[in-house]
Amino acid sequence: MAGLNRPSNFGPFHPLDSRQEIRLNIGMKEDSFETLAVHAGEDREAHFGALSVPIYPASVFAFTDPDEGIAIHNDEKPGYYYGRLGNPTQTALEKAMAELEGGEAALALASGMAAISAAAFSLLRSGDHVVAPESMYSTTTNFLRYIGGQFGIETTFVDAANAEAYAAAIRPNTRMFWVESPSNPLVKITDIAEVSSIGRAAGIATVVDNTFATPFNQRPLSLGADLVIHSATKYLGGHSDLTAGVIVGRGELVEAARKGPAKFYGGNIAPQVAWLVLRGIKTLALRMERHNENAMRLAEYLSELSAVKAVHYPGLADHPGNETAARQMRGFGGMLAADIGTADAAKSLVGKLRVCTFATSLGGVETL
Numbered sequence: 001m002a003g004l005n006r007p008s009n010f011g012p013f014h015p016l017d018s019r020q021e022i023r024l025n026i027g028m029k030e031d032s033f034e035t036l037a038v039h040a041g042e043d044r045e046a047h048f049g050a051l052s053v054p055i056y057p058a059s060v061f062a063f064t065d066p067d068e069g070i071a072i073h074n075d076e077k078p079g080y081y082y083g084r085l086g087n088p089t090q091t092a093l094e095k096a097m098a099e100l101e102g103g104e105a106a107l108a109l110a111s112g113m114a115a116i117s118a119a120a121f122s123l124l125r126s127g128d129h130v131v132a133p134e135s136m137y138s139t140t141t142n143f144l145r146y147i148g149g150q151f152g153i154e155t156t157f158v159d160a161a162n163a164e165a166y167a168a169a170i171r172p173n174t175r176m177f178w179v180e181s182p183s184n185p186l187v188k189i190t191d192i193a194e195v196s197s198i199g200r201a202a203g204i205a206t207v208v209d210n211t212f213a214t215p216f217n218q219r220p221l222s223l224g225a226d227l228v229i230h231s232a233t234k235y236l237g238g239h240s241d242l243t244a245g246v247i248v249g250r251g252e253l254v255e256a257a258r259k260g261p262a263k264f265y266g267g268n269i270a271p272q273v274a275w276l277v278l279r280g281i282k283t284l285a286l287r288m289e290r291h292n293e294n295a296m297r298l299a300e301y302l303s304e305l306s307a308v309k310a311v312h313y314p315g316l317a318d319h320p321g322n323e324t325a326a327r328q329m330r331g332f333g334g335m336l337a338a339d340i341g342t343a344d345a346a347k348s349l350v351g352k353l354r355v356c357t358f359a360t361s362l363g364g365v366e367t368l
Contacts, residue, residue, distance in 0.1 A: 033100075033215075033216060033285055034285040034286075036099060036100065037100065037216075037281055037282060037283075037284045037285045038282050040095070040096035040097075040099040040100055040281065041053065041092040041093060041094075041095040041096030041097075041099065041278060041281075042092075043092065043095070046088070047088075052279075053088075053089060053092040053275060053278055054088070054089065055089050055271050055272055055275045056087045056088045056089050056271050057271055057272065058083060058087065059082070059083035059084075060081070060082060060083065061079070061080040061081050061082070061087075063081070069081070083268070083271075084263075084266065084268045085263060085268070086268075087271050089271040089274045089275050089278075090108050090268075090269055090271060090274045092274070092278060093106075093108045093246075093269075093274040093275075093277055093278050094106040094107060094108050094246075096278060096281055097215075097230070097236075097246050097248050097281075098248055100215040100281070100284075101210075101215045101219055101220075101221055101228050101248040101249075102215075102219050102221050102222055103221050103228065103248035103249045103250070103254075104249065104250055104251035104254070105248070105249070105250075105251045105254035105255065106246055106247065106248040106249075106254060107246065107247045107248075107254050107257050107258050107262060108232075108244065108245070108246050108269045108274055108277070109244065109245040109246065109247070109262060109267045109268065109269055110243065110244065110245065110267045110268060110269050110270070110273075111231070111233065111243050111244060111245045111267065112211065112229070112230065112231025112232070112233055112234075112244075112245040113139060113143070113231075113245065114245050114262075114265075114267030115229050115230065115231070115245030115246055115247050116140055116143060116209070116229055116245070117143065117261065117265070117267070118247060118257045118260075118261040118262050118265070118267060119207050119227055119229055119247050119257060120143070120144075120147065120153075120176065120207075121257075121260065121261040121265075122253065122256040122257040122260050122261055123175055123176050123205050123207070123253070123256075124147070124151075124153050124175055124176060125153075125175075126151045126152045126153065127152055127153070127173060128153050128154075128173050128174075128175040128176070129153070129154050129155070129156070129171045129173045129174040129175065130144060130153065130154070130155040130156070130174070130175070130176045130177075130178060131155070131156050131158060131166050131169045131170070131174060131176075131177050131178065131204075132144055132155050132156075132157055132158070132160075132177075132178035133157065133158065133159075133160035133178065133179070133180055133183055133188070133190070134157040134158060134159060134160070135160070135183055135185075135186050135188055136160075136178075136180040136183050136184060136209070137180060137183075137184040137209065137211075138184075140178070140180070140209070141157070144178070156169040156171075160179065160180070160181070160183065160188060160190040160195075161188050161189060161190060161320060161321060163190065163191045163194035163195045163198065166195050166198055166199070167198045170198075170202055170204070174202070174204050175204060175205065176204065176205050176206075176207060177195055177196075177198075177199045177204055177205070177206040177207070178207055178209075179192060179195055179206060179207065179208040179209065179220075179225070180208070180209040180211075180212075181208065181209075181212075181213070181218075182212045182213060182314055182321075182325070182332075182333055182335060183212070184211075184212065184335075185337050186312050186337050187212070187312050187313060187314055187319075187333070187335055187336060187337060188312075188320075188321060189314050189319075189320075189321025189322075189324045189325045190321075190324075191324050191328070192206075192208055192218075192220050192223040192224070192225060192328055193223040193224050193328065196220075196223060196224030196225050196226075197224055199226075200224065205226045205227065205253070206224070206225045206226050206227075207225070207226065207227045207228075207229060208220035208225045208227070208228050208229065209228075209229045209230075209231075210228045210229065210230055211229070211230050211231045211234050211235070211363075212234075212333050212335050212362075213329060213333055214230075214235045214236065214284060214288055214333075216284055216285055216288040216289075216330065216331070217288060217292070217329050217330045217331045217332070217333055218328060218329045218330065221248070221249060223328055225249070226249055226250055226253060227247055227248070227249035227250070227253055227254070228247070228248045228249055229245070229246070229247060230245060230246040230248075231244075231245055232244035232245055232246050232277045232280075233245075233361065233363070234361065234362050234363030234364075235284065235287070235288065235291070235334075235362075235363035236277055236280055236281055236284065236363075237276060237277050237280040237363070237364075238280040238283065238284065238287055238363060238364060238365060239276075239280060239364055239365060240361060240364035240365075240366060241276065242273050242276045242277060242280075243273070244269055244273050244274070244276075244277050245267075245269075246277075287365065288331065288334070289331070291333065291334025292315075292331035292332060292333060292334060294334065295313060295315070295332065295333060295334045295335065295336050296313070296315045296332065298336065299311050299313035299315060299316055299336050300316070302336075302338050303316065307340060307341075307345075308338050308339065308340055309339040309340060309341050310338070310339040311336065311337075311338050311339075312336060312337040312338070312339075313332065313336040313337075314329075314332045314333070315332035334362075334363070335362060355367060356368065
């Protein structure tokens with residue numbers, strides 16, 4: 001396609017036009033992402049051979065004896081005792097997400113904002129400092145401003161398309177770099193490897209919101225990030241019928257979130273919702289292929305229209321982040337932005353759409 005700078009594959013991914021490379025032996029460790037998405041999180045022996053992970057709606061789990069109860073409570077033995085703190089369906093989702101993102105551990109929560117706040121509160125204390133994009137998901141921006149007023153955690157907002165802007169904003173009390181790439185709503189691209197390297201050298205944790213890309217297109221942990229965040233409400237669920245969030249990354253950081261904010265603030269995921277996310281993940285690869293393809297074709301089409309002032313899509317050769325995106329992404333994602341001049345023109349366009357739905361979300365099989 002015109003203007004398409006194709007990204008390279010990374011990690012264990014294999015292009016679909018090389019079918020012979022897809023491992024059919026499930027025992028092999030280098031399955032394609034397509035195969036991994038279908039089988040991630042499986043433990044058939046633990047679930048009596050069930051092909052679909054069962055939903056465990058129990059809020060309380062019994063112990064065989066007092067010693068077992070004490071051991072499970074003290075994390076000396078694997079197990080469950082109270083639904084707010086985990087159940088087997090949630091564990092299956094966490095295992096699946098750790099596999100898909102290449103992380104040591106994962107934590108599933110009730111929403112994307114529950115994941116964002118749990119990550120932040122596990123890394124930050126009063127008086128700490130954060131560096132974050134000036135253009136990103138507005139609720140994340142408002143959250144960082146909120147904790148600034150409530151807890152004295154200050155944030156410097158920078159042009160995240162310039163990795164050196166993160167370095168320039170570092171203070172002695174900086175504890176977290178926040179990255180969102182591609183960003184909401186202008187799909188700006190941040191060099192994740194470079195920002196992560198800057199953070200690592202300064203002892204600063206790098207957290208990447210990977211909601212727009214999904215692990216199909218991008219795996220920030222392999223680029224040096226410490227934690228990855230998802231609003232599973234979007235592409236992971238994929239059908240506009242659930243609300244969930246996930247944290248993936250270094251084991252000690254995930255456990256800090258599990259035993260701190262997730263435990264005390266109550267943002268636990270329902271087992272029924274965890275199961276829906278697991279089901280959505282099984283078709284993630286197929287859906288993202290089509291999202292990538294459709295967005296690229298639409299971006300190219302809009303670029304040819306005189307009424308469109310600008311098209312923001314990292315797959316276009318003239319996008320400022322195209323080279324970086326091609327280097328760190330497998331595909332360019334399903335989100336794009338178009339500038340048609342005025343608010344009135346935008347309202348008029350939205351009012352005339354017949355297939356696209358005017359709604360506040362993204363990532364479902366519907367076009368929103």
